[in-house]
Amino acid sequence: MYPFGPGLDYVRNGWYAAGWSGDFGEALLTRTFLDEPVVLYRTSAGEAVALADRCAHRAYPLSLGTRLGDTVRCGYHGFTYDGHGRCVAIPSQQHVPAAYGVRRYPTLERGGVVWIWMGEPNAADEAALPDLHELGLTDPNFHVDVGGVNTWRNRYQLINENLLDLSHIEFLHLGTIGTPNVAASPVVTTVHPHMIEATRTIHGDQATPLHKRALGIDGSMDRTTRSLFFPPGAHVTQVLMVAPGSNARFGQPGYFGEFKQAHLITPSTAIETYYFWSIARTSHKDAQTSAFMLDAFRTVFAQDGVALEAQERSLQRDPHFHELSCKADEAALKARRLLADAMTAENTVPRPLHAVSASSSRRPQ
Ligand code: FES
Ligand SMILES: [Fe+2]
Structure with a gap:
């Protein structure tokens, strides 16, 4: 596959x-x-x-x-x-x-x-669970809003790679979370023992209407985005927004706020995937901002869903498609390698009888 x-x-x-x-x-x-x-x-x-x-x-x-x-x-x-x-x-x-x-x-x-x-x-x-604090699910500084679950008709790896190459936000999400400065900003990719990280900072980025409404940012900001992948199925997008040049951290002057968006990716079948998502933030924790954020990110993720389902159809049309990669794919390619190695290792160990279960092409309901 x-x-x-x-x-x-x-x-x-x-x-x-x-x-x-x-x-x-x-x-x-x-x-x-x-x-x-x-x-x-x-x-x-x-x-x-x-x-x-x-x-x-x-x-x-x-x-x-x-x-x-x-x-x-x-x-x-x-x-x-x-x-x-x-x-x-x-x-x-x-x-x-x-x-x-x-x-x-x-x-x-x-x-x-x-x-x-x-x-x-x-x-x-239990030790193999992803880091719940990093995901924003147990960090006391963050207010969490659960977005729910999307079921998309595409293979799970397309979502993993979408989340590890955020240069797409400049094109797919321009005007919501994307600005014209994203793709050209350098990314640093790091492979940790149980996690892959891709980080980019955009200096003097323009706040979008979403940032203005959610955090009251008016004008420009330094925006650092960390994409973390905890194999096999948990991602978080962490966004730190501060006054330009301030280098501020939580509670310091110039600190605007942070988001932690958890994306929990569970394969359903070879071509269908569950996408559980939540959004956590450190400020403006009122119910109206929650409703605004959930609505805004529902729109953002719907844009991803349309794109990935179209990508899936394109791949199914030609299983021999030969892809080309670029620098921005580094984290995604490292994630592929990690997952492929894990699958290969599992496949070389005979599975005990009680772990064998009949496969099914049944779709989720
Ligand atoms: S009891 Fe007969 S199929 Fe379940
Ligand atoms: Fe996206």
Whole structure:
């Protein structure tokens, strides 16, 4: 699957966003992650549960069944599963074989996000979570607004690369967050042990109407943008805006404000992707500014969605398309390498039987 080699589809051993905390409740919600349909709900004790959305009896989707307390009863013949995926009742007989059940995926709820581990369950380690503070989800200086989720019909790597090459904001988002000075400003790319960073500073950048409305910036500013990628699926765009030449930091004279936009990218299928997003900021934390920001970034991300879906169609038309790269692609190319290496390493380790799950081309609902 472009831009990766044959057989390299997804990094499996890593935390992906399954949903915002508010997505999990009494109702059964189905989403497809890495080609595997998953049913999501929250128990009465508040625990977020993720089970294979396929009854072990005859493969009917459990999401079409009903909640019975903390269990899920299949809507076809009534096999019932608890929050660990164990079958606890078969209506047509007394005996329930102990081995009957469906796969339960490890989950962790942190920073207002339910994270899911689609790979080898024993490898699920909290230490592998992305840095929630950097993402702006747990930084006490920031007010967080959850934007929700977009489902785009394009392969996930197009989003990873969109977020790692922000020279596109000068063209795709001119007038909202883009200004004519972005693409020509130099970018410094750094590969950290578990993260890739691309940083650019634009000196004397012109504040757009968005910056003026959101932070009251009138005139010019020095704008530093840090794009961080925590593989396999978490990005943040951090934007620091200060008075020109002031070099100000949080709380200092000349400090206008900062944004941290979290972009949590979870592959659904080979050509469909979930894009969970939030926006955090350090000032103007009132509800009207929140509504303005959410609206503004909904427009910005919709511009990305239209572009990436068009790019996907273009790639599907010609699978042999030979791309050309430029300097600004450095971070994106490093991210590709990192993901490809991780997938290759996973593919050389035999997967234990219980980690194998039937693939599906089913689309998310
Ligand atoms: S398919 Fe679920 S009980 Fe038969
Ligand atoms: Fe964009």
